[in-house]
Structures are given as structure tokens and as C-alpha cells.
Amino acid sequence: MYWEQKVETISRHELEKLQLELLRTTLIQAKQSSYYAKVLNENGLDENSIQSLSDLKKIPFTTKEDLRNHYPFGFSAVPLEKCVRLHSSSGTTGNPTVVLHSQKDLDEWANQVARCMYMVGIRNTDVFQNTSGYGMFTGGLGFQYGAEKLGCLTVPAAAGNTKRQMKFITDFNTTTIHAIPSYAIRLADAFYEAGCDPKKDTKLKTLIIGAEPHSEEQRKRIEELLGVKAYNCFGMSEMNGPGVAFECPQQNGLHLWEDYVIAEIIDPVTLEPVPEGELGELVLTTLKREAMPLLRYRTRDLTRFIPGICKCGRTHRRIDRFKGRSDDMMILKGVNIFPIQIEKILMQFKELGNNYLITLETIGTNDEMLVEVELSDLFTDDYSVLQRLTKEITHQLKDEILLTPKVKLVEKGSLPQSEGKAVRVKDLRKII
Amino acid sequence: MTIQQISIFLENKFGRLNEILSLIAKEQVRIIAASVADTSEFGILRIIADDPQKAYQILKANRISANISEVFAILTESVPGQFARTIEYFTQAGISIEYMYCFSTQSKGVLVIRVNDSEAAHEVIRRKNLRSVDQIGLREI
Numbered sequence: 001m002y003w004e005q006k007v008e009t010i011s012r013h014e015l016e017k018l019q020l021e022l023l024r025t026t027l028i029q030a031k032q033s034s035y036y037a038k039v040l041n042e043n044g045l046d047e048n049s050i051q052s053l054s055d056l057k058k059i060p061f062t063t064k065e066d067l068r069n070h071y072p073f074g075f076s077a078v079p080l081e082k083c084v085r086l087h088s089s090s091g092t093t094g095n096p097t098v099v100l101h102s103q104k105d106l107d108e109w110a111n112q113v114a115r116c117m118y119m120v121g122i123r124n125t126d127v128f129q130n131t132s133g134y135g136m137f138t139g140g141l142g143f144q145y146g147a148e149k150l151g152c153l154t155v156p157a158a159a160g161n162t163k164r165q166m167k168f169i170t171d172f173n174t175t176t177i178h179a180i181p182s183y184a185i186r187l188a189d190a191f192y193e194a195g196c197d198p199k200k201d202t203k204l205k206t207l208i209i210g211a212e213p214h215s216e217e218q219r220k221r222i223e224e225l226l227g228v229k230a231y232n233c234f235g236m237s238e239m240n241g242p243g244v245a246f247e248c249p250q251q252n253g254l255h256l257w258e259d260y261v262i263a264e265i266i267d268p269v270t271l272e273p274v275p276e277g278e279l280g281e282l283v284l285t286t287l288k289r290e291a292m293p294l295l296r297y298r299t300r301d302l303t304r305f306i307p308g309i310c311k312c313g314r315t316h317r318r319i320d321r322f323k324g325r326s327d328d329m330m331i332l333k334g335v336n337i338f339p340i341q342i343e344k345i346l347m348q349f350k351e352l353g354n355n356y357l358i359t360l361e362t363i364g365t366n367d368e369m370l371v372e373v374e375l376s377d378l379f380t381d382d383y384s385v386l387q388r389l390t391k392e393i394t395h396q397l398k399d400e401i402l403l404t405p406k407v408k409l410v411e412k413g414s415l416p417q418s419e420g421k422a423v424r425v426k427d428l429r430k431i432i
Numbered sequence: 433m434t435i436q437q438i439s440i441f442l443e444n445k446f447g448r449l450n451e452i453l454s455l456i457a458k459e460q461v462r463i464i465a466a467s468v469a470d471t472s473e474f475g476i477l478r479i480i481a482d483d484p485q486k487a488y489q490i491l492k493a494n495r496i497s498a499n500i501s502e503v504f505a506i507l508t509e510s511v512p513g514q515f516a517r518t519i520e521y522f523t524q525a526g527i528s529i530e531y532m533y534c535f536s537t538q539s540k541g542v543l544v545i546r547v548n549d550s551e552a553a554h555e556v557i558r559r560k561n562l563r564s565v566d567q568i569g570l571r572e573i
Contacts, residue, residue, distance in 0.1 A: 193495075381439030381501045381546075382530070383469055383476050390473070408473055411443050413495040 001313075003118035003150075007259050008314045015315060016053055019262055022287035024050050030293040032077040035070050056262060056285065061271070061296045064097060067238065071095040078102055078291050088136050089237045099237055102291040106145065109240040112260055113146020116246035119255075119314075120231045122176050122206060124151030129174040131183060133159040138241025139210070143178050146243060152176070159183075162190045169202050176206040178233075178242075181214040181222060185354045186417065188225035199227030208233050210242060215340055216321070217347030221354065232321060238297055239284055245319055253306040253318030260287055263317070264296070265305060279304045279323060302329075302338075330425060332360060332369055337401045339424045345396045346373050351389055355415045357423075358405075362430040369405040371397065374412050433557075433564045434502040436484035437544070441497040442468065442475040449477065455494055461487045464570060465544055467533040478533070480505070480544060482571050501546070504553060505570055507563040508541040518543055521560045527552050540573060 002008045010018070024047040030036040031046065039060060040046060049058055067075065075098075076083065085101040101109070122128065128147040134140030134156060147154040157168055165187060168174060179187065184207060191198040198204055204226055209219070210233035223230050234254050235242035244261065245254035256263050265280040266273055274280035282299045306318040323338055330337045339358060346356055353374035360369055373393070380386065386409060394407045416423065442448055449468070456463065456479075465480040481487040484500060491498040508514040515534060522529060528548040535542055542565075547553045557564050565573070 375441055375497045377497060377499075381437070381476060381478065381499060383471060383474075386441075386474065386476075387471060409441075410474075411441055412497045414443060 003115040008115070008316065010259070010315055012315060015258055018259060019287060020050070020053055022259070023053070023056065023262065023285065026285070026287055026289070026293045026295070029077050029290060030295055033075050033292070035066070035074045036077070036293070036295065053262070056264075056296070059285075059295050061283065061298050062294055063298050064238070064300070067097040068095040072098040073100070075292050075294070076100050077293055083291050085141075087138055087237050087241070097238065099240070100291040101240075104290050105240070105288075105292075108260070108288050109142065109243065110145040110149040112240070112243035112257055113142055114150040115257070116233065116243050117146060117150050117152075117176075117208070119246060119248050119312075120206060120208075120229070121249065122147075122150065122152065126152045126175045126206070127155065127172050127203075128152040128176045128178070129155040129157050129165070129168055129172070131157055131159060131165060131177060131179040131187075136237075138235065138237045139178065139180075142235065142241035142243065143208075162187060166190060166194065166196075169198075169204065170196075173203045175203050176208070177204060177228075178208040178210075180212045181209045181218055182212060182354075182417075184209060184222045184226065184230070185218075188222065189354075192225075198225070204228050206231070210234060215344040215347055217344055218354075221347060234301075234319070234322065236299060236301070238294060238299070239286065240289075244284070248310060248312040248314060250310060250312055253310070253320055255310065255312075255314050255316045256319050258316045261285060262287060263305075263319070265303065266298075268298075268302075274304075276305055277307045279320075282319065328425070330358075330360060330369075330427070332367055332403060335402055337369075337403070341400050342371060342397060342405075343424075345400050346371075346393070348396075349389070349393060350376070352376055352393075352409075353412055355417065357415050357426065359426045359428060361428045367429050369403065370408060371405045372408045372410050372415060374415055375409055376412065433504075433566045434550070435480065435505045435544075435565070435567050435570055436500050437503045437546075438479045438481065438484055438487055438491070439499055439501060440477040440479070440491065442470075442477050444470070444472070444474060452477065452491070452496065455490055455496075456481070456487050459486065459490050461490070464573070465533060465535050465542070467531075467544075469531065478531075480570065484567070502550070503544055503546045504557070505565050506543045506545065506557070507565050507569070507573070508543065510536045510539055510541045514541055515543060518562065519545075521556050521562070522547065522553065525552055525556045527556065537573060542570075542573060 027047040082102050083100045084103050087099045088096045130143045132139030144156055157165055205228055207228040207230040209230050219230050231247040232254055233242050234245040245256040247254050262285040264283040266283055268281040282301045282303050284297050286294050302323040303319045306320055346352055353376040356373040358371055390407050398404045462482040463479055467478050469476045488500055530546045532545045
């Protein structure tokens, strides 16, 4: 049941003791980097400033901007000859970010991923097919090493080429897949189009989904289509990659491994901690990283702690499914809207398919939202039914986001499909 | 006796009708009658074909949202007043026509109708001796 029972079920008191000890070690290590040497020195901080976990808040936040500004090696806390891997995230604006790993870091990361996979029942008898992009995207190598450590027969199928994915799943008796949600749906569609029922014609039983925010309705739909249990995974390249937090079989929140990170949830505007259970931005401090420790890193991901103790027996706190990234938030007419809110509504309609696109545009002097959504195969030949459907969707969206979007039903397959992360929002607004 | 009609969801997009009809044409399926109902956002193309199952398979294979429904095709003489008389029988029986399209050749007219109550429509057809054709009868027109 547990990969590492002792640490997974550690008492809160013991866990906090462990965190304090690891935090002090991390500070000593962080000081080796040119960036933190300067920041800690300027603030008069060292490991002795940390006498209890509440002293963490003395340390300034680290942002993605800081990583970019000290590209590529400003955060490196060990000589480069001790580093064995570098991951970099794309820099759509300005410099990319770089994360360095020592061999010890990679071993710890693999252990974290193995712990997650073991938690949801994956064993060395499983065949694990990874549909992540390999290369800089950490979902590829991250799961590869984790699954190998666990002992799975691991198939690095990598992204795309759906026909080949299907052939592998069938020929190798794949039981477990890692895929982003939009790709899992695409894969399921492809099976049905080929006249296969993945529930009967494959050995699939477990799906690991992550990287894209998705609603509970979307998860259920994927589970039904593929006949699997789907578990949420959370990670980011700055925090190694996948394995930071993961759902247990209860499927009610993701256990955040608190022997690897200290988590805080803050109000992104005031930067103060939010009350337990409330939504805010997740801030993480690494506890075991050697090559590149990060202190109070602002993840931009919005979530909340789920209060209470999990039935699975693990004591590490759970975070809720992600509400999106603070960067994904759209502000329309002063209202904050997340794509996930719209998806949640759309997925409740059986008449609708899985693909949708939100476009923000300026019409005259007004900013408007257009929601295009594909019809599924369930279909009527009565267009008044379709008009009623459009009205009903509009109505429910309005209840959720408090604005009235324009809803347009489109043909199946007419919205752009990507093999990578799905593009759900297009902002074409003019600045007036 | 009913025939199969294929309904296709059509976005208001330039050239889309042409694309769909070409797909069907390529496979040598003959379209006997067609109609487009449109709103400002989308349309529904309805087709009567000589081989509806084949037409449907072609559409499916091209990932086009379509479905098959049963409609009546009633054969009349092609003389003034025939269509009106035929519809009147349905009206008298309290049956609503949801939609209709019709076509005529030199000697015959065909009314394709969808009603709200198929059973009652069958009864009208029987009582009034209307000629409703089946798929095979349709090919011979």
C-alpha cells in the first residue's frame, strides 16, 4: 500500500521537525548559489535565523522573473561538474528558465514519482506507456525514471503519433498511461473511430493525467471512455517536474509530499497567507534539492489546502485540483474568469464534444467572450433543439461567470487539435 | 412506410456545403432531394439519397456530425393542388408538419415530410390511400 510507509504516514509533529531540519540544511546549500548568497546576505539571514518553521516567512519570495534574470546558472548551488542534467522551460517572454540537477537530485525525483505511482496501485507487473514529450518537458524523463525505479516495463512512446500509441497499447498490453487530459480524450476517440472499445479491447486500467487544468467532469468522461481510473498529478519543472503532488485512490485532492517541499498558500495580491482551506497561490520551498534549491518559489498555480485527514492514512496535506494558473486568469469587464470554470459547465452537456475554444474579442468598444464548442455525435435533426441547447449553455455559463458569453456550436473536429497542451483561450482584444 | 433521411450539422462557413456534397458525390451516391434549414449560426442539411447507409458511413468516416431519421415520402400526381390536398389530410387529423420539402418530376411529385406523430400519419396515409414510398420505390422515381 505504501512505497515508504514510515515517511508517508509520519505524524504531523515528526514531519514538522523533519521539515525544520531540512530547511536549515537547504539554507546552507542555497547560500552556495550566487543568487541566494546575495539575497540572504542582504536580508541578514542564514540557517541560524530559522529556529522554527514560522521563521520561513523572513525569507523573500523567489519568482519566475528571478529565475529568468539569473539565466542560466545564477541559481546553481554546486559546481557544474556535479550537475548531470539540465531542464529548461520555454521562454515565450524573455529568457527561458533553467533547472539543474545533481545525480542525487535525480534519484530523489525518481523516488518521488515512484512513490506517487505506487500509491495508486501501479506495480512492477504493470506496463507503463508515457505519451509525454521527452526532451525538455519534464513529464517525459520524470516519469521514465520514476516508473523504472518502481520496476514497471516502461515504454517511452513520447508524444503524438496516435496510431502508433494505439498499436503499442494493444501489442504490449499496456496497463498504465500517462497523458495530458486533452490527449487522453483524443486517444479514446481514435480507438472508437477505429472500431475498438478500449474498455474491452485493451488492458488499460490506470491513467495519470496532469499538466493541463481540467474539471472533475472531464476526468469522469475520460474514465468512462477509456475504462480506467484517472489520477491527477501535479508538478512543474522548477520543482523537478511531475511528482510534487499526486492523488491517492480516494481521488479527493493531491497529497503534496511535505518531506520534499514546504508549501504555503498566499493571497497573490497581499502576499499574506490565506486562511486554511481558502484559494490562493501555491508557494513552495524545496527541502532536499542539492544543485538548485529554491526558497519560497511562487508557482503561480492557484489551489487550496483541503482541510482534514485523508482516509488513505497518509499524513501529508492535500491540495485541491488546480483552479488554473494565475497567468491563465482572464479578466473580462473586470470579472476574473478561469477557463476551467467554463469547461466544467460544458462537460455537463452530453450533446457536446470535448473540444472547445474561448475567444476574447473587441466588438465596437465592448469586450466580448465567444465560446465555441464542438457537438458530439449525439445529435438531433431539429434545429430548434440546437437553439435551445445554445440558450441553455449560455444561461449556465452566465450563472457561473456572471457575464453572458456568445455560445456557438461547431462541427465535430473543426476546432484546432493539438498534440501538446490544448490552447483553450485566444485573446484578440484590442486595447482601446 | 418511411425512408431514411440524413441530417448534417453545418457551420456557416464558406464552401462547407460544397465539401460535404463532394464527399458524397465521390462515392457515387446519388442525392435525390436535399434541403438546408439555416439559422444565423448554423444550418442543417437534410439529404435523401439512393443509398442512405453508405452516405452516412462516408460522413462518419470524415468525422462529420450527422444522424439518420425516418421521414415520409409521399408520391402524388404532378398536377395543381396535389401538395395542398395531401397536407390538408394531415392537418385535418391534427398532425403537425415539423418540416417539409418537395420536388416534382414531369409526372410525379414527392413530398418529404417529418411529422410530430408518426403513427397517426401512417393512419392518414392508409385511410386516404396516399402512396408513401420506401427506399426502393424512391430509386425508381
